[in-house]
Amino acid sequence: MTMFDRVKEISKKRGLSLAQLNEKAGFKQNVIYSWKTKTPSIDKVESVAKVLGVSVDYLLGKTEKEEPMNNTRDMEVEEALNSVRMYQGKPISDAQRETMKGIIRAYLDAQDKNE
Template identity: 40%
Template sequence: MTVLERIKKISKKKGYNLTKVNDLAHLGKNTIYSWKNKEPSFNNLQAVAKVLNVSVDYLLGKTDDPSPKTEKPHVDLADDNDFIMTFEGRPIPPEDLELMKRLLRGGRDE
């Protein structure tokens, strides 16, 4: 099954025609129809996947599971100082992060 065929199939299930999906994804006129003859860009595929609530891998035929994957980033508090940790939308001060690390170590300083 081609990318275009998968898009048609899932669009039909959701009650959309390709023009509607194209418009909701904010693509140029007839962009999805052009994928019959050329490969779509990753950004355009991402936009369509978002509209249809499926994964890009599903549209590409890499999986038969249409559900989008929502993996959360993994941050190691002990090693990773490149991320700004937040709580309730506010950055956690460095001294509070150190206290949290100490609590997670069982109260030990290292």
């Protein structure tokens, strides 16, 4: 399933047309439709994920779980992880990604306590 197909499917589940989603995400007309043939920028994918309440990983097909973003902390962790795609020239595995999520959450929690 392509990212466009995932976006279309989850939009339908949320009761939104693609045109409505496009508008809620703050895009110019037909931006999401262009994803049939073009790869969107990560900031656009993040905007759509936020509107739909799913993870960027779900939209990218990296997970089959919709994993809604529960809070701002989850979004901060996802943003941090989105900058890490490879380590030592190799893509990071799902297990490594989950480990890094835990480390980032712990770090952010510790920062909150120190403020």
